[in-house]
Amino acid sequence: MGVVLTWYVPPALDPNAECTGYGYGPVTNALSQFPTILEIASILPNDGAAVDKWASIQSSVPNIAPKNISLDIPASVGGADYPKTDPDCWWSFAKCTTPKAQGLPVDISTVPEPNTLGYGFDDGPFCGHNVFYDFLSSQNQKATMYFIGSNVMNFPLQAQRAVVDGHEICAHTWSHKYMTSLTSEEAFAELYYTIKLVTGVTPTCWRPPYGDVDDRVRAIANGLGLRTIIWTYDSNDWKFGPADPTVTVADVDSNYQDLISAAGNGTFATAGTIILTHELNNFTMQEAIKFYPMLKSAFAHITPVGVAMNVSNPYLETEYKLPSFAQYAAGTTTLGSNTINSNDTVISSLVAPTVITTSTSSLATPTGTGTTTTQSTTGTSTETTATTSKTVSGALRLHAGSNLESLVPCLAWAMVMCLWL
Numbered sequence: 307m308g309v310v311l312t313w314y315v316p317p318a319l320d321p322n323a324e325c326t327g328y329g330y331g332p333v334t335n336a337l338s339q340f341p342t343i344l345e346i347a348s349i350l351p352n353d354g355a356a357v358d359k360w361a362s363i364q365s366s367v368p369n370i371a372p373k374n375i376s377l378d379i380p381a382s383v384g385g386a387d388y389p390k391t392d393p394d395c396w397w398s399f400a401k402c403t404t405p406k407a408q409g410l411p412v413d414i415s416t417v418p419e420p421n422t423l424g425y426g427f428d429d430g431p432f433c434g435h436n437v438f439y440d441f442l443s444s445q446n447q448k449a450t451m452y453f454i455g456s457n458v459m460n461f462p463l464q465a466q467r468a469v470v471d472g473h474e475i476c477a478h479t480w481s482h483k484y485m486t487s488l489t490s491e492e493a494f495a496e497l498y499y500t501i502k503l504v505t506g507v508t509p510t511c512w513r514p515p516y517g518d519v520d521d522r523v524r525a526i527a528n529g530l531g532l533r534t535i536i537w538t539y540d541s542n543d544w545k546f547g548p549a550d551p552t553v554t555v556a557d558v559d560s561n562y563q564d565l566i567s568a569a570g571n572g573t574f575a576t577a578g579t580i581i582l583t584h585e586l587n588n589f590t591m592q593e594a595i596k597f598y599p600m601l602k603s604a605f606a607h608i609t610p611v612g613v614a615m616n617v618s619n620p621y622l623e624t625e626y627k628l629p630s631f632a633q634y635a636a637g638t639t640t641l642g643s644n645t646i647n648s649n650d651t652v653i654s655s656l657v658a659p660t661v662i663t664t665s666t667s668s669l670a671t672p673t674g675t676g677t678t679t680t681q682s683t684t685g686t687s688t689e690t691t692a693t694t695s696k697t698v699s700g701a702l703r704l705h706a707g708s709n710l711e712s713l714v715p716c717l718a719w720a721m722v723m724c725l726w727l
Contacts, residue, residue: 324433324434324435324436324464325433325434327460328463330462330463332462333459333462337459339353340455340459340499341480341481341495341499343456343459343460344456344481345481346480346481346483346488346492346496347455347479347480347481347492347495347496347498347499348491348492348495349491349494349495349498356495356498356499359494359498359530360491360494360498362529363494363525363526363529363530364490366409366525366528366529367490367522367525367526367529368394368407368521368522368525370394370520370521370522372486372487372488372489373385373388373396373398373484373486373487373518373520374487375398375484375486375487375518376484376487377484380398381396381398381399382399385398385399392406393406394406394520394521394522395407395520395521395524396486396519396520397413397514397517397518397519397520397536398484398486398516398517398518398519403415403536405521405524406521407521407524407525409528410521410524410525410528411528411533411534413519413524413534413535413536414533414534414535414536414580414611414615415535415536415537415538415580416538416577416578416579416580417577417578417579417580417609417611417614417615418577418578418614418615419577419578419607419609419614419631420574420575420576420577420578420606421569421574421575421578421605421606421607422574422578422579422605422606422607422608422609422614422631423565423569423578423579423580423581423601423605423607423608423609424450424578424579424580424581424609424610424611424614424615425447425449425450425581425601425608425609425610425611426449426450426451426452426474426476426535426580426581426583426610426611427449427450427451427452427583427584427585427590427594428452428478428513428515428544428582428583428584428585428586429452429454429457429478429482429544429584429585429586430451430452430453430454430457430464430465430468430585430586431451431453431457431458431461431464431465431467431468431585432457432461432464432585432586432587432591433460433461433464434588435464435467435585435591436464436467437591438585438591438594438595439467439468439471441595441598442471442473443471445598445602446637446639447598447608447639448471448472448473448474448609448610448613448634448639448640449473449474449610450473450474450475450476450511450535450610450611450612451468451473451474451475451476451585452476452477452478452512452513452535453465453468453475453476453477453478453500454478454479454480454481454482454500455477455478455479455480455481455496455499455500456480456481456482458500458505465505466505468505469505469506469507472639472640473610474511474610474611474612474613474620474628475505475507475509475620475621476509476511476512476513476535476611477497477500477509477511477512477513477532478500478512478513478515479496479497479500479512479514479515480495480496480497480499480500481496482515483496483515484515484516484518485514485515485518485519485523486518486519486520486522486523487518490522490526493522493523493526494526494530497512497526497527497530497532498530500512506623507620507621507622507623507626508621508622508623509532509620509621510531510532510533510617510619510620510621510622511532511533511534511535511611511612511617511620512527512532512533512534512535513534513535513536514534514536517536517537517582519534519536531622535580535611536580537580537581537582538579538580538581539561539564539565539568539579539580539581539582540561540581540582541558541561541562541565541581541582541583541584541593542557542558542561543558543561543583543584543586543589543590543593543594544584544586544590545557545558546558546589546590547587547589558593559593559597562593562597562600562601565579565581565601565604566597566600566601566604569601569604569605570604574605578605578607578614580611607631607634607635609631609634609635610628612628613628613629613630613631613634614631616630616631618630627641628641629641
């Protein structure tokens with residue numbers, strides 16, 4: 307059984323129109339139950355579920371002090387006094403992916419399938435991504451989308467599209483900060499509050515912003531049931547523009563070409579790789595479109611990371627499945643991921659979002675992520691009904707006995723898109 311799911315698509319897919327702020331009831335009604343958008347998360351007062359969850363994993367977190375690292379302080383500087391033996395398996399310092407603390411799984415930085423590219427995009431959902439998502443759909447190409455919780459809150463309907471289109475969703479923290487620089491409780495909250503209000507799925511994977519992770523942060527993520535995904539090849543597409551005026555288009559093109567050349571010379575004959583790219587702005591998405599045919603020619607297979615790892619259950623909700631690698635390679639790129647559980651209440655129609663024409667909130671750019679624009683849905687405004695010009699078969703669902711008024715953060719370990727309990 308399915309339900310028609312709608313989302314806001316402005317005329318002609320104009321990115322500027324797409325990025326007009328809008329209000330969406332299930333999100334705006336729950337803002338008080340989540341951290342302030344784009345600010346470092348902390349466990350909210352009176353959030354008993356979060357307190358209990360943190361208490362249940364706190365003893366398993368290694369006693370490692372926060373690191374001195376930021377956009378302005380690289381690990382080579384902030385870690386000047388850090389032991390060269392890298393006792394904490396600090397990725398930013400030594401690109402370590404095999405934890406030194408016992409009981410922690412190895413980071414995913416490659417994929418086991420030969421000549422395969424684990425394909426995905428960080429920092430979404432970007433408000434103006436419809437043309438890019440249309441391109442991926444036209445190629446029957448699925449990817450892993452690493453969503454920032456604050457961006458999901460700002461553009462929830464864009465987040466819905468990723469699930470409906472069959473992409474794999476992973477957490478990318480609440481506010482996109484260097485995770486090792488945070489206290490353990492802040493790092494927990496950055497993950498706990500990150501993905502589940504709108505899409506109805508609870509991811510089991512995450513990617514640390516800037517790759518910044520050590521065994522302390524890994525232990526927190528592991529306690530929340532999250533697999534840590536890094537990368538081997540970095541396009542550095544996010545650096546083009548205001549983030550780093552010295553980076554040119556040719557620099558980013560060269561990074562893509564390095565990966566393509568490596569694929570051509572047999573580097574991935576026994577195991578595949580993962581590239582870091584971004585759903586950040588028009589430039590990063592256009593680069594992805596430009597290089598897609600070349601990547602397609604260079605690799606035997608381009609798949610979401612979960613598919614390349616043969617992860618059949620990417621979310622806690624077991625009705626959502628990923629195809630096996632063999633199924634995906636044979637052309638089956640989705641496995642009924644939009645089905646409705648018989649115990650769930652189907653929302654047969656959705657109230658159209660309202661466009662925020664004026665807002666008390668200003669456009670904000672997450673620190674260190676180029677030109678991403680997000681806009682809070684918290685501002686008071688004159689509102690008009692938004693039109694919807696696209697529908698798809700999808701599954702926006704409530705657990706039996708739930709209602710929109712009782713929307714609260716669930717024990718989903720994470721994720722701004724919390725199930726309506």
